[in-house]
Amino acid sequence: MSRIKTCFDGLKAQGRQALIPYVTAGDPNPQVTVGLMHQMVSAGADLIELGIPFSDPMADGPVIQLACERALSHNTSLAMILAMVAEFRQQNDTTPVVLMGYLNTVEKMGYDVFVAAAKKVDLDGVLLVDLPPEESADFARKLRQEDLDAIFLITPTTTEERIEKICAVGSGYLYYVSLKGVTGGASIDTVEVAKKLDLVKQHTQLPLGVGFGIKDAASAARVSQIADGVVVGSVLVNALGDNASNPEKGCAQVVSTLLEMRQAMDATV
Amino acid sequence: MTNATSLPDADGHFGPYGGRFVSETLFAALDDLRDTYERLWQSPKFQAEFDLDMAHYVGRPSPLYLAKRLTQKYGGAQIYLKREDLNHTGAHKINNTIGQALLAKHMGKPRIIAETGAGQHGVASATVAARLGLECVVYMGVEDIRRQAQNVYRMKLLGAKVVGVTSGTQTLKDALNEAMRDWVTNVDNTYYIIGTAAGPHPYPKLVRDFQSIIGREARRQSLEQTGKLPDAVVACVGGGSNAIGIFHPFIDDKDVRLIGVEAGGKGLETGEHAAPLSDGTPGVLHGNRTYLMSDDNGQILGTHSVSAGLDYPGVGPEHSYLKDIGRAEYVAATDDEALHSFRELCLLEGIIPALESSHAVAYACKMASQMRPDQTIVVNLSGRGDKDMQTVADIDGIEV
Numbered sequence: 001m002s003r004i005k006t007c008f009d010g011l012k013a014q015g016r017q018a019l020i021p022y023v024t025a026g027d028p029n030p031q032v033t034v035g036l037m038h039q040m041v042s043a044g045a046d047l048i049e050l051g052i053p054f055s056d057p058m059a060d061g062p063v064i065q066l067a068c069e070r071a072l073s074h075n076t077s078l079a080m081i082l083a084m085v086a087e088f089r090q091q092n093d094t095t096p097v098v099l100m101g102y103l104n105t106v107e108k109m110g111y112d113v114f115v116a117a118a119k120k121v122d123l124d125g126v127l128l129v130d131l132p133p134e135e136s137a138d139f140a141r142k143l144r145q146e147d148l149d150a151i152f153l154i155t156p157t158t159t160e161e162r163i164e165k166i167c168a169v170g171s172g173y174l175y176y177v178s179l180k181g182v183t184g185g186a187s188i189d190t191v192e193v194a195k196k197l198d199l200v201k202q203h204t205q206l207p208l209g210v211g212f213g214i215k216d217a218a219s220a221a222r223v224s225q226i227a228d229g230v231v232v233g234s235v236l237v238n239a240l241g242d243n244a245s246n247p248e249k250g251c252a253q254v255v256s257t258l259l260e261m262r263q264a265m266d267a268t269v
Numbered sequence: 270m271t272n273a274t275s276l277p278d279a280d281g282h283f284g285p286y287g288g289r290f291v292s293e294t295l296f297a298a299l300d301d302l303r304d305t306y307e308r309l310w311q312s313p314k315f316q317a318e319f320d321l322d323m324a325h326y327v328g329r330p331s332p333l334y335l336a337k338r339l340t341q342k343y344g345g346a347q348i349y350l351k352r353e354d355l356n357h358t359g360a361h362k363i364n365n366t367i368g369q370a371l372l373a374k375h376m377g378k379p380r381i382i383a384e385t386g387a388g389q390h391g392v393a394s395a396t397v398a399a400r401l402g403l404e405c406v407v408y409m410g411v412e413d414i415r416r417q418a419q420n421v422y423r424m425k426l427l428g429a430k431v432v433g434v435t436s437g438t439q440t441l442k443d444a445l446n447e448a449m450r451d452w453v454t455n456v457d458n459t460y461y462i463i464g465t466a467a468g469p470h471p472y473p474k475l476v477r478d479f480q481s482i483i484g485r486e487a488r489r490q491s492l493e494q495t496g497k498l499p500d501a502v503v504a505c506v507g508g509g510s511n512a513i514g515i516f517h518p519f520i521d522d523k524d525v526r527l528i529g530v531e532a533g534g535k536g537l538e539t540g541e542h543a544a545p546l547s548d549g550t551p552g553v554l555h556g557n558r559t560y561l562m563s564d565d566n567g568q569i570l571g572t573h574s575v576s577a578g579l580d581y582p583g584v585g586p587e588h589s590y591l592k593d594i595g596r597a598e599y600v601a602a603t604d605d606e607a608l609h610s611f612r613e614l615c616l617l618e619g620i621i622p623a624l625e626s627s628h629a630v631a632y633a634c635k636m637a638s639q640m641r642p643d644q645t646i647v648v649n650l651s652g653r654g655d656k657d658m659q660t661v662a663d664i665d666g667i668e669v
């Protein structure tokens with residue numbers, strides 16, 4: 001069974017929700033990432049989204065754009081990121097890891113080469129923000145053949161017809177983007193989000209993660225009451241960016257933010 | 270190949286190219302745009318509205334002009350210039366912005382956004398926005414703001430807000446990223462006027478359709494003036510809108526060679542250029558699959574061209590397709606070759622061309638010298654060079 005399913009099933013049995021941090025691999029430099037992943041797990045992360053840096057991150061706001069630039073200034077490549085996952089797995093065989101990024105980096109490596117490598121390093125899922133279901137048949141099939149999850153986005157503008165289509169091809173979990181905009185944008189409106197999630201739930205049994213606009217323990221706790229997973233990115237990436245010359249300090253801030261969120265989320269149970 | 274003119278398919282594919290590679294938030298807007306466009310483009314009333322603006326506001330048809338002294342100089346094929354430089358606002362870009370602004374109006378969007386490189390598309394967008402009373406925001410790389418200061422001021426006079434883009438390479442591709450980010454955020458009230466025949470479906474198709482007026486006129490004018498179709502049609506290729514506009518009506522005329530001229534920059538061998546069709550590989554950027562300049566890890570490479578309007582690492586998907594099926598040929602002209610033709614056209618014909626268009630002129634002259642005097646070449650003179658005074662003066666070390 002997929003690690004992602006095991007993870008969500010286990011949490012559900014305890015009545016808890018997944019805390020899902022996003023960091024860009026190689027930010028602020030490639031030596032930091034694997035250690036940071038372990039630290040995040042210790043701070044309460046249930047699943048890790050690891051960003052593949054891209055030169056043209058169209059769906060991201062300035063915070064993650066800068067993270068991409070920092071990572072790319074150290075030539076962080078997809079091959080290096082897969083090696084990071086392998087290294088992470090040497091000490092952690094339970095926490096799911098999902099790569100998130102843009103299609104061109106994966107296409108350049110080649111779908112077959114990528115999927116084989118992803119399997120080998122024991123990756124769990126892939127989310128490519130510019131690869132919609134319409135264009136993903138080939139890639140999603142290859143992922144499925146190797147039991148890797150293809151994770152897709154649903155947004156406030158997604159029509160019910162598309163929700164159906166996305167639910168049919170997605171696996172692992174669905175990622176609901178809480179607002180119109182790029183990462184690091186405005187704050188989340190949980191009432192609006194809850195309405196849309198109810199609609200999505202009519203079409204799927206998959207767990208629903210919610211991201212974009214979750215900035216602190218309070219918003220994490222609020223979202224945990226309406227979703228199965230809470231995705232938090234820009235706040236963490238900001239901490240790494242503000243302390244780019246002192247990564248230990250940046251990582252410590254990431255840890256303390258996650259600890260606060262974890263506590264607040266579990267307090268609502 | 271006979272059905273090359275019937276593309277793209279329903280999902281926006283030109284063979285393996287094109288498509289819609291954007292984040293989920295934009296799908297509803299792209300569907301809406303596609304449906305509106307398909308409906309209006311078939312409507313005689315919309316066509317009449319477009320044609321009227323083309324005639325009375327843009328000043329079409331643009332002349333097809335025999336460049337006699339240039340022809341003499343190269344001693345071969347007769348060189349005709351399709352004078353898009355004479356359009357209102359000084360380039361072919363206005364054909365597309367008029368069409369898209371009409372779509373925005375019909376869709377009830379009060380705000381338009383645009384990206385721009387040379388500033389020509391920004392000026393054309395600001396122009397139509399002023400005319401229709403729409404709010405207009407133009408994204409432009411700070412590097413381009415420096416090279417095209419005149420156009421920046423023009424946009425401001427026309428009431429547009431110009432936003433400098435400091436991310437990435439600070440040129441056209443980054444302006445496009447930023448415009449996309451704006452669109453994702455303000456999708457409810459905003460229409461995004463993409464300035465070239467690239468981006469997610471339906472943009473490559475609708476931009477081509479609006480720009481095809483160039484080729485339809487050129488085809489008719491060639492028949493009228495020379496009694497035959499041209500032997501070759503030559504256009505510069507940035508994102509590819511002026512080229513696809515003049516090529517498309519000739520695609521079924523198999524004897525007409527179609528030649529796209531990319532920015533060879535400092536020379537293809539130096540890697541410092543903007544010629545993805547000549548020296549790139551297929552990939553995905555800005556919503557479509559197409560030839561791109563990217564490195565082995567899939568990161569988009571910085572580009573170089575003396576002309577801001579060609580300084581782009583991708584190209585419209587239809588060109589990728591025409592290249593692969595062999596219907597069009599793609600070549601490159603260097604900065605130096607373009608500058609040489611720029612000066613030559615000034616001195617021999619009294620026409621100051623845009624640096625972008627000068628690339629097409631440069632290659633056409635090279636070709637002409639190898640052809641017979643009874644043969645003809647039509648060059649798309651996509652724009653005028655007023656905006657490039659500063660760039661050329663800087664190269665000459667002159668203060669203006």
Ligand SMILES: Cc1ncc(COP(=O)(O)O)c(C=O)c1O
Nearest residue numbers: 389507508509510511578625652
């Ligand atoms: C005069 C002129 N020609 C050509 C171009 C290149 O664009 P495209 O390849 O879309 O025609 C530009 C772009 O700014 C331009 O201003």
